[in-house]
Amino acid sequence: MPNSERSPSLRRKAAALLLPALLAAAAPALAPAQPVGLPDLGDSAAQELSPRLEQRLGDAIMMESLRDPAYIDDPDLLQYLTGMARQLSAHAPVGTPNINVFAVRDPSINAFAMPGGYIGVHTGLVVAAQSESELAGVLAHEIGHVVQRHIARGLVQQKQDTLIMVAALLAALVAARGNSQAPEAAMAFGQAAAINSQLGFSREAEREADRTGFQMLEAANYNVNGMASFFGRLMQASGLNERTGQAFTRTHPLSIERMSDMQNRARGVVIHDRPSSSDFYFVRAKMRMLQANSGQDTLEAIRYFENRTTEAQGIERSAAYYGMALGYVRQRQYDKANDAYLAATSGARTHFMLEHLAIDLALARNDTQQAISLARSAVARWPEQRGLAMAMAESLQRAGRNQEAVDFLKEQMLKWSDEPRFYQMAAVSYSRLGSAVNERRNMADYYAMTGALPAAVEQLQQARAASKDFYEQSQIDAKVREYQRRLKEERDLLKRFQS
Numbered sequence: 001m002p003n004s005e006r007s008p009s010l011r012r013k014a015a016a017l018l019l020p021a022l023l024a025a026a027a028p029a030l031a032p033a034q035p036v037g038l039p040d041l042g043d044s045a046a047q048e049l050s051p052r053l054e055q056r057l058g059d060a061i062m063m064e065s066l067r068d069p070a071y072i073d074d075p076d077l078l079q080y081l082t083g084m085a086r087q088l089s090a091h092a093p094v095g096t097p098n099i100n101v102f103a104v105r106d107p108s109i110n111a112f113a114m115p116g117g118y119i120g121v122h123t124g125l126v127v128a129a130q131s132e133s134e135l136a137g138v139l140a141h142e143i144g145h146v147v148q149r150h151i152a153r154g155l156v157q158q159k160q161d162t163l164i165m166v167a168a169l170l171a172a173l174v175a176a177r178g179n180s181q182a183p184e185a186a187m188a189f190g191q192a193a194a195i196n197s198q199l200g201f202s203r204e205a206e207r208e209a210d211r212t213g214f215q216m217l218e219a220a221n222y223n224v225n226g227m228a229s230f231f232g233r234l235m236q237a238s239g240l241n242e243r244t245g246q247a248f249t250r251t252h253p254l255s256i257e258r259m260s261d262m263q264n265r266a267r268g269v270v271i272h273d274r275p276s277s278s279d280f281y282f283v284r285a286k287m288r289m290l291q292a293n294s295g296q297d298t299l300e301a302i303r304y305f306e307n308r309t310t311e312a313q314g315i316e317r318s319a320a321y322y323g324m325a326l327g328y329v330r331q332r333q334y335d336k337a338n339d340a341y342l343a344a345t346s347g348a349r350t351h352f353m354l355e356h357l358a359i360d361l362a363l364a365r366n367d368t369q370q371a372i373s374l375a376r377s378a379v380a381r382w383p384e385q386r387g388l389a390m391a392m393a394e395s396l397q398r399a400g401r402n403q404e405a406v407d408f409l410k411e412q413m414l415k416w417s418d419e420p421r422f423y424q425m426a427a428v429s430y431s432r433l434g435s436a437v438n439e440r441r442n443m444a445d446y447y448a449m450t451g452a453l454p455a456a457v458e459q460l461q462q463a464r465a466a467s468k469d470f471y472e473q474s475q476i477d478a479k480v481r482e483y484q485r486r487l488k489e490e491r492d493l494l495k496r497f498q499s
């Protein structure tokens with residue numbers, strides 16, 4: 001394993017070597033050769049994967065995932081998905097697991113649970129959901145796998161091959177240099193999916209996840225039929241050899257038995273007839289547009305929405321216009337985008353995602369005055385939306401009002417202490433204000449929050465060198481010591497795992 005004595009470039013190389021090797025180690029078809037640069041695993045490696053080790057493993061995969069081009073960095077979507085998952089997991093049978101959901105740009109219908117409570121949802125899955133309860137049904141099933149610790153239990157059962165992968169991921173974590181350009185690392189979802197498909201949940205695990213998921217779905221007042229109707233359509237699709245549905249059914253094998261269990265369970269409870277929220281329709285429209293990978297795809301998605309505007313009514317019609325507007329923004333046809341936005345708001349309809357779009361449109365026109373004024377009222381009206389807060393900070397930055405941006409961002413950090421993006425944005429403004437120390441310190445916070453402790457230490461050391469204030473220097477020193485202590489704990493954790 002890379003350690004502090006080695007040169008940074010060697011460490012970087014080691015980390016770069018590890019990741020493609022992981023894919024090889026994870027592919028069952030390939031010989032389980034010990035890949036170059038991997039830590040050696042002793043016989044006792046098959047020991048229990050503790051919740052803490054599982055969490056750190058999940059963090060390591062997630063840290064790589066943030067660099068994956070398929071990762072969708074959209075605060076509105078993240079907040080919606082994670083919010084829904086937490087409503088469900090609040091009703092978990094034992095304890096409340098820490099769940100974080102993210103979206104993956106991929107038209108196939110799939111979702112996967114990673115170690116540490118991270119759940120990835122493909123855009124294709126959201127697009128295919130016909131109601132919010134259907135989406136909640138799939139999420140509940142995935143949370144069921146998390147609650148039952150199927151990933152950790154599966155990893156331990158996998159013995160050597162997968163454990164090599166686990167050790168490699170942990171080694172990559174303690175060697176992390178932060179979000180430097182590392183195209184080799186851009187295959188994180190390959191790893192996550194590989195872990196899932198290698199584990200290939202057993203029938204028993206599927207039944208457990210269904211049962212636990214069902215309980216959470218019911219307790220959170222979703223329509224419990226959502227689970228059966230979505231899985232039913234998936235099973236039909238995979239029976240017809242439709243490629244889109246196969247990804248999910250490969251890792252979560254569906255059977256007639258499972259389907260009838262689901263239906264029987266639903267018969268035993270009162271069905272909540274819960275209409276989908278307006279958030280669901282706007283989120284689904286955005287997912288459809290975000291999964292378009294080419295100009296041609298974008299054009300097709302715009303046409304799809306255009307048709308929907310003539311068929312659909314009410315909120316669905318508004319969401320179709322919203323989708324059209326997003327498409328035109330992509331094509332840089334801002335006048336058309338604005339027309340579609342206005343059509344989406346007809347009948348005095350308002351939604352925070354429509355307002356977010358209006359801010360983006362103002363920024364696209366370089367009308368920063370308008371963007372700031374729209375953002376200010378949107379933040380006041382929907383104070384619980386992080387995406388709007390980010391749009392506000394971005395508008396101030398675009399207007400060159402960096403001191404105001406910093407002040408605003410500091411307020412948001414107090415409100416959402418777990419959001420790394422505010423620190424990253426603050427670093428940008430500090431850099432423009434010529435404050436190198438504050439820039440580095442905020443980047444250090446950003447790295448520490450995304451799990452890249454070595455990168456955080458590096459930033460702090462640079463901040464320390466640039467600082468001329470004794471008090472500030474000792475504050476920085478204290479933080480360096482804290483991160484180094486945490487880093488040592490990580491390395492010890494890995495060592496214990498190895499020996």
Ligand SMILES: [Zn+2]
Nearest residue numbers: 201206209252
């Ligand atoms: Zn499953």
